[in-house]
Amino acid sequence: MEQRHLGRTGLRVSRIGLGTLTWGRDTDEHDAAEQLKAFWDAGGTLVDTADVYGGGEAEYLLGRLMERLVPRQDLVLSTKAGSVPDPDRRTDGSRGHLLAALDASLARLGTDHVDLWQLHAFDPHTPLEESLQALDIAVRSGRARYAGVSNFCGWQLAKAGTWQLGGDRTRLAGAQLEYSLLQRGVEREVLPAAMDLGIGLLPSSPLGRGVLTGKYRGGTPADSRGASETMAPFVEPYLDDAASRIVDAVATAADGLATTPLHVALAWVRDRPGVTAPIVGARTARQLTAALSVEALSLPDEICRALDDVSAPVHRYPDHDWSTL
DSSP: OOEEEOSSSSOEEESSEEEOTTBTTTBOHHHHHHHHHHHHHTTOOEEEOOTTGGGGHHHHHHHHHHHHTSOGGGOEEEEEEOBOSOTTOSBOOOHHHHHHHHHHHHHHHTSSOEEEEEEOSOOTTSOHHHHHHHHHHHHHTTSEEEEEEESOOHHHHHHHHHHHTSSSOOOEEEEEEEOBTTBOGGGTTHHHHHHHHTOEEEEESTTTTTGGGTTTTTSOOTTSGGGSTTTHHHHGGGOSHHHHHHHHHHHHHHHHHTSOHHHHHHHHHHTSTTBOOOEEOOSSHHHHHHHHGGGGOOOOHHHHHHHHHHHOOOOOTTTSOGGGO
16 A cells, blocks of 8 residues: 655655544454454554544554554554543543543553554643643653644644744644545645645545445445444434435446445545545445555546535635635
8 A cells, every 4th residue: 555654744654544433332353353454464554543432442452453463563553632521521632631641542552652643622721732732742752753633623723733833842743634525624724724734634534424435325224324323423414415416426436437436435535635544444344445445546637526526615705815706
């Protein structure tokens, strides 16, 4: 698998990453092992997790698999901290919480460092400089090699990235946000800020929460996330008429290219300007292998333009030249 630099850094990662959101919850150890082995065999290196995935079980599971299945040095481990299971305060970006969370993550993963450590979300109740200081401490102490953020909007990313370029601070290497043909909101301000600051984008849910595979065109499959009590609210926003038109266009493009809607949707986001590596989560190793086989596909320019047009979000003032509006 092709390797890409993450932002304006020397860190190289596979251009498809493996997500572990469901590990330890919907994905058991056997299925997780098959996924990790298939990913590694395909040349994948970037494995993404977080301290809250499965209540910590995703990190435990990944740590156990690295002990017996895949060498730690062959993987680029990315984890996140800052999300908390508190309905009154969903994020805690305090320096104390973040560093304690990192130490707990390292213990669960069974390693002395992660390659990329990210703030899981912006905390409006903590000064941003305090949260960012935790990233600096983590890198200086050797517990993390590179730092990034996740789920930051445009002004938050611009402020954080600019702050980190000053003084003796760790520049942001990556930003992880949802990005797909069904969710192009990052193009408004996040992606321009990331590209200007040399921060690589790591798209999550690049298949539109599974909808872009076309599996929901005829209804909701019984074994899909959309049929799961816990995941149905996650999928439902992308089952409207606007999304259906985009899914139909992806299916038409796939037919014309003799490939699958999954490959078309994944290749589109993988090769967007500013993108380093989409993070793909799968229920089974078979699904993951199907996604990884996109490596040889590059979409023709005319197909990309058609998909751009059908999925184009409405971005007017002040994103476009005001004099033309």
